[in-house]
Each structure stands twice: as C-alpha cells, then as structure tokens.
Amino acid sequence: MRRNAAKLRDGDDAVVWVGVNYWSRTGGPLMWRNYQPDVIDEELRTMREHGITLTRSFLYWPDFMPAENTLDDELLAHFDDFLDRHQALGMTTIPTFIVGHMSGQNWDPAWRAGRDIFSDASFVAQQEWYVATLGARWKDHPAVAGWLLTNEIPIYAHWQSRGIGTVDHTAVTAWARTLIDALRAAGATQPASVGDGAWGVEVTGADNGFRVRDLAELIDFHGPHVYRMETDAVRQHLGAAFICELLDIDELPVVMEEFGLTSDYVSEENAAHYYRQVLHNTLLAGATGWIPWNNTDYDDLYQQEPYSHHPFEMHFGLTDHLGRPKEQLREVKRFTDVLARVDIGRLHRPDTGVALVVSSFLEKMYPFTQPEDATSVFAHTRQAYVAAREADLPVGVVREADGLPDDCALYLLPSAKQLTAPGWRALTERAAAGATVYASYFVGEHLNQRGPWWPKLDETFGVRKALRYGLTDPIEDDELRMVFRRDFGSIRAGEELVFTVAGTENSRTYLPVESDGADVIAVDAHGRPALLTRRVGEGQLVLCTYPIEHMAAVTPRVNPEPTWRLYAALAAEAGVAPEVSVADPRVLVGSMAHEDGRVFVWFVSQHDEPLTAAPTLRTAGHLLDLDGAKLATVDLPPFGVVVAELAR
Numbered sequence: 001m002r003r004n005a006a007k008l009r010d011g012d013d014a015v016v017w018v019g020v021n022y023w024s025r026t027g028g029p030l031m032w033r034n035y036q037p038d039v040i041d042e043e044l045r046t047m048r049e050h051g052i053t054l055t056r057s058f059l060y061w062p063d064f065m066p067a068e069n070t071l072d073d074e075l076l077a078h079f080d081d082f083l084d085r086h087q088a089l090g091m092t093t094i095p096t097f098i099v100g101h102m103s104g105q106n107w108d109p110a111w112r113a114g115r116d117i118f119s120d121a122s123f124v125a126q127q128e129w130y131v132a133t134l135g136a137r138w139k140d141h142p143a144v145a146g147w148l149l150t151n152e153i154p155i156y157a158h159w160q161s162r163g164i165g166t167v168d169h170t171a172v173t174a175w176a177r178t179l180i181d182a183l184r185a186a187g188a189t190q191p192a193s194v195g196d197g198a199w200g201v202e203v204t205g206a207d208n209g210f211r212v213r214d215l216a217e218l219i220d221f222h223g224p225h226v227y228r229m230e231t232d233a234v235r236q237h238l239g240a241a242f243i244c245e246l247l248d249i250d251e252l253p254v255v256m257e258e259f260g261l262t263s264d265y266v267s268e269e270n271a272a273h274y275y276r277q278v279l280h281n282t283l284l285a286g287a288t289g290w291i292p293w294n295n296t297d298y299d300d301l302y303q304q305e306p307y308s309h310h311p312f313e314m315h316f317g318l319t320d321h322l323g324r325p326k327e328q329l330r331e332v333k334r335f336t337d338v339l340a341r342v343d344i345g346r347l348h349r350p351d352t353g354v355a356l357v358v359s360s361f362l363e364k365m366y367p368f369t370q371p372e373d374a375t376s377v378f379a380h381t382r383q384a385y386v387a388a389r390e391a392d393l394p395v396g397v398v399r400e401a402d403g404l405p406d407d408c409a410l411y412l413l414p415s416a417k418q419l420t421a422p423g424w425r426a427l428t429e430r431a432a433a434g435a436t437v438y439a440s441y442f443v444g445e446h447l448n449q450r451g452p453w454w455p456k457l458d459e460t461f462g463v464r465k466a467l468r469y470g471l472t473d474p475i476e477d478d479e480l481r482m483v484f485r486r487d488f489g490s491i492r493a494g495e496e497l498v499f500t501v502a503g504t505e506n507s508r509t510y511l512p513v514e515s516d517g518a519d520v521i522a523v524d525a526h527g528r529p530a531l532l533t534r535r536v537g538e539g540q541l542v543l544c545t546y547p548i549e550h551m552a553a554v555t556p557r558v559n560p561e562p563t564w565r566l567y568a569a570l571a572a573e574a575g576v577a578p579e580v581s582v583a584d585p586r587v588l589v590g591s592m593a594h595e596d597g598r599v600f601v602w603f604v605s606q607h608d609e610p611l612t613a614a615p616t617l618r619t620a621g622h623l624l625d626l627d628g629a630k631l632a633t634v635d636l637p638p639f640g641v642v643v644a645e646l647a648r
Contacts, residue, residue, distance in 0.1 A: 194215055
C-alpha cells in the first residue's frame with residue numbers, strides 16, 4: 001500500500017516548509033500597534049541563521065478591522081513592510097486572517113455584537129470582505145507562501161467545549177467554502193488551509209464541527225496543532241507522528257502547523273529532546289512542513305493579556321526575550337541540516353505491506369453508540385502504532401471508512417470492540433487471499449452492549465467461545481504471562497511474553513475459548529488459549545484473547561512493552577519483516593527513499609542514556625553515515641537520532 005508523503009508544490013518543484021509561528025517580542029498580538037522594524041529584522045535574521053525560512057504571521061483581527069468594512073491603513077502599511085523584510089532576507093510568510101483566539105484568550109472585534117461566526121449571514125459577509133480585501137492586497141507579494149483563514153477557531157467559537165457538540169459541521173463547511181472562494185476570487189493562488197488545528201472527528205473521535213473529510217475538498221494541506229499531555233514518553237514522542245498518519249486523507253500534504261512547549265514546563269535539554277523526536281518522527285510519518293510555536297519569549301509583556309493570566313504562555317519561544325537562541329532552536333537547525341543532506345524534497349516513504357486498521361467507529365458516529373467507542377479506537381490504534389514502530393515495521397495506517405486495501409500481507413486490528421460487518425468480511429477475504437490478519441479481543445469500557453461486535457467469532461477464528469450474556473470474564477492476575485507452545489515467526493517455542501494487566505471493571509476482560517480447528521500458539525499462566533491461528537485459504541487469521549493494546553494504552557510509563565515482539569513475529573509470519581531493524585525496542589528504525597534510488601535509514605532512540613545499536617539487514621548491503629563512512633553499529637546519545645544511507 002502507498003503511504004502518504006505528499007509535498008506542497010511550486011510548479012514542478014516540491015516545497016518543504018521549515019518555519020516558526022511569529023509574534024514579535026515588542027508586543028505579541030499587539031505588535032502591529034508597536035511596530036519596531038529593527039527588532040523584527042533582528043528576530044527574522046536569527047531565525048534565518050538557524051535554517052528557518054518561513055513564518056506564520058497573524059493579523060490580529062480587532063486591530064486590523066476596527067469597524068465593519070474598515071481596515072486600519074497604518075497597520076496595513078506595517079504588514080507591507082513586514083513582507084518586504086521577509087523578501088529581503090529570502091524568507092516567506094503565511095498570513096493568518098481571523099485571529100480571534102490566541103494563547104489562552106479570545107478577542108472579538110468591537111463590532112461583532114454577539115453574531116454567530118459561521119451562520120450569521122451579515123457576520124460571514126464581513127469576514128468574506130476582510131479575507132478578499134487583504135488577499136487582493138498581498139496576493140502578488142513574493143514573500144507570501146500561503147494563507148490560513150484562522151487560528152484555532154473551534155476554541156474561538158466556543159472555548160468551553162472547543163466546539164465539540166456545539167458547532168454545526170454543515171455551517172462550518174459552508175463558511176470555509178465562502179472564505180476560500182473569496183480568497184481565490186481575489187486572485188490569491190498560494191496554498192491555503194483553515195488553521196483550525198485538524199482536531200476533527202476523523203482524528204480525535206469527537207466532532208467539533210470541523211470535519212477533516214469535508215474541509216479536505218477545500219484546502220491544500222492539513223495543518224495539525226499538537227500539544228498533547230501524556231503518561232508515557234514513547235507515546236509522547238510518537239503522538240504527533242500518529243496524528244500525521246491519521247491525516248492521510250485525500251492525499252493532501254501534512255504540515256505540522258503548530259507544536260512546541262513552554263520552557264516553564266521543561267528543562268532546556270528535555271525541550272531539545274522533545275523537538276528532535278517530534279521533528280524526525282513526523283518526517284517519517286509523512287509530514288512535509290514544520291512550524292513550531294513560537295519564535296520568542298515575552299517576558300516584557302507580563303502585564304499584557306494573555307500573558308498576565310497565562311504566564312507560561314510567555315515562554316514557548318525558540319529564543320528568549322532578549323533574542324538569544326535556546327537549545328530548541330539549535331535542534332531545528334540540526335534538523336534542517338539533515339533535510340538538506342538527504343535532499344528532502346525528493347524523498348518519499350516506501351510502500352508497505354503492513355496495515356494498521358482504524359475502525360470506522362472512530363469517525364462515523366453510528367447510532368446508539370457511546371463516545372468511548374470512538375476515543376478507544378484512537379487510544380488503541382495509537383498504542384498499536386507505537387508497538388509497530390518499536391518492531392521497526394513500516395506500518396501504514398488505513399481506515400475502514402475508506403475501504404481496506406487488498407495489497408497488504410499483514411493487517412493489525414488492535415483491541416477493537418467494533419468493526420462493521422463489511423469490514424469483517426473484507427478482513428476474512430484478505431486472509432483467504434494470503435494475508436495474515438490479527439485481531440485482539442476487547443469488550444469496551446462501558447456497559448452499553450458490552451461485548452465484541454464480531455459476527456461469527458467462532459467460525460471466523462476456529463474457536464468455541466464460553467462467554468455468558470451480560471457478564472465479563474475478568475482478568476484476575478496482575479500480569480498476563482503468554483507462553484508460546486510452538487515457534488511463531490521470530491518467537492521460539494517456550495518463550496514467554498509478560499504484559500501488564502490494566503483496564504476498567506468492564507474492559508479488564510479476556511475471551512474464554514476452546515480450539516475448534518484453530519492452532520493454539522500460546523497460552524496464559526492458567527493454560528488457557530491466549531493466541532490462536534486459523535489457516536484460511538492461502539493465509540491465516542490470528543486471534544489474541546486478551547486486549548493487550550488496550551491494557552498498554554491505559555498504563556502509564558509502559559513502553560516498550562511486549563506487543564512489539566508479537567507484531568515482529570506476525571510480520572515474520574506474513575513475510576514482511578523490515579529491511580533494517582534493531583533488536584532493542586528503545587531504538588525505532590524508519591526509512592525514506594530518494595527518487596534516484598538511494599534509501600536513507602533513521603535510528604531514533606527512546607532511551608534517556610547513550611546506547612549502541614547493532615542493525616540487522618535482511619537484504620544485501622551495508623550502512624553508511626552521511627559522510628560515506630561504513631557503519632557496523634550506531635551510537636546514539638540520549639533520545640538521539642542518527643541518519644544513515646543503505647548502500648546496496
């Protein structure tokens with residue numbers, strides 16, 4: 001299957017954005033009132049010296065549009081100068097039009113008068129005029145790289161809910177179409193997107209009105225904003241990458257439009273580690289642009305909202321309030337150096353035969369289901385993505401809602417309570433055609449229709465289930481000890497995998513079965529079947545009777561945990577073991593291919609101390625560092641990244 005790594009284009013040339021969200025330290029959102037060209041020049045030059053060639057800029061709405069059908073001429077002139085200074089430095093910017101939310105505060109233009117953002121015709125008309133007028137003014141300026149309609153407008157629409165359950169998706173899509181059409185009618189041809197954060201139901205499982213599929217028809221790139229708080233370091237390091245994978249919708253480029261951290265929450269060393277992980281892991285997940293939040297700190301604005309009441313917002317900068325680079329900025333520079341050396345514009349992700357299946361219950365909101373049915377899909381597929389990456393599998397994320405591809409050798413369905421009947425039929429057909437299809441049991445986290453929505457479970461997997469209606473079979477041990485009775489892929493007979501048991505009173509449940517034609521591969525500590533396989537046609541169906549991905553997903557500080565061993569074994573069974581791998585799950589291996597046939601391999605450490613990795617190559621060849629020296633082992637600093645070339 002193809003994995004998305006679409007690029008923005010300038011004619012025939014690929015465009016890769018490495019930028020920064022920009023407010024000058026002279027005023028933050030109020031910088032246009034206190035416009036200081038010399039300081040702006042200094043700030044831009046510092047970014048440029050560290051490999052950043054693009055900014056995302058913000059037209060603070062209450063200032064730029066002080067009254068209906070009125071723009072502030074002085075501020076427009078300031079932005080004209082701002083664009084000229086970008087051009088002089090060989091930089092570009094992405095103007096953001098409707099800035100009514102920023103850094104923990106919402107601001108209305110004085111003339112809004114309580115009108116609905118998306119459905120009030122008169123208010124939408126004012127936004128349309130605003131976008132069209134500004135677009136026409138700057139459409140031909142060479143410093144304009146693209147356009148964003150808004151900044152995180154779901155929060156501006158209703159900050160208490162972030163739009164979830166309070167914003168109508170039909171009104172949102174009509175509003176977005178109106179503004180995009182106005183921009184295009186004004187003659188602006190640069191790439192455009194909404195700036196909403198890509199928090200739609202297709203990604204989060206919660207509907208905030210900004211449906212990614214609906215908006216994808218209107219925009220030129222997806223722009224996720226990712227600031228997740230996690231309980232596990234590897235889930236944190238791969239969180240943004242998984243979002244990029246989920247945004248493989250309509251084959252649009254994915255630009256990391258916002259990510260970052262405040263220095264008030266983290267040491268500078270660990271801030272650099274986080275930046276390194278996000279940058280490289282999202283690159284491997286198909287991202288084609290990175291715009292961290294933000295360029296500078298704002299210590300001198302401590303009396304100005306929003307910094308007065310959200311003081312941690314003062315310190316997201318890549319530089320401090322005096323313009324001195326932080327280690328995060330140096331990390332961006334190191335990243336841009338790597339991008340240049342591998343010729344990033346001509347790289348793509350190799351096709352894969354490993355599919356991670358995302359149940360359509362994440363996004364479809366079927367009748368008489370519960371919110372947890374959607375959010376559990378996100379949690380479990382993300383944890384499965386972590387395990388697949390720990391196994392160094394070149395996993396592709398596929399959506400049941402789009403139809404399952406028929407060209408994969410391995411399909412992973414992790415801890416899925418629900419899949420549609422056609423989805424199950426498709427998976428059994430894939431197995432009959434020669435694939436290995438894996439599914440693990442999960443009954444859900446709530447009482448509503450608690451149980452596996454798996455039609456003909458017995459016949460599909462060659463078992464007899466011993467379930468009782470309305471009751472669960474609780475896992476009473478604190479550990480699942482899975483002992484293999486025979487060789488399975490890369491796991492030898494007699495080996496034992498030990499999993500931490502976790503879950504709610506509903507979900508901490510196993511599937512009691514007896515074999516009825518299936519081969520029992522592994523048993524638990526009580527001798528009960530834990531992993532079974534049934535041959536069907538040219539392939540096999542593999543059943544795990546424990547919700548191992550769910551248990552890991554709800555366990556803090558769990559990764560790496562043994563699911564990666566099982567996934568590696570499944571890949572070996574399916575004949576899709578990775579070309580390059582490392583036996584240590586604390587080192588993630590990924591690759592990208594160049595148009596000229598070269599292959600580059602990333603080694604990404606998840607360990608807080610130095611380590612040496614010994615790569616295994618399953619094809620003829622050897623590894624070279626980017627200077628051409630042969631690599632037998634890879635030395636990685638704490639949470640470090642090494643990029644090598646695979647020479648054949």
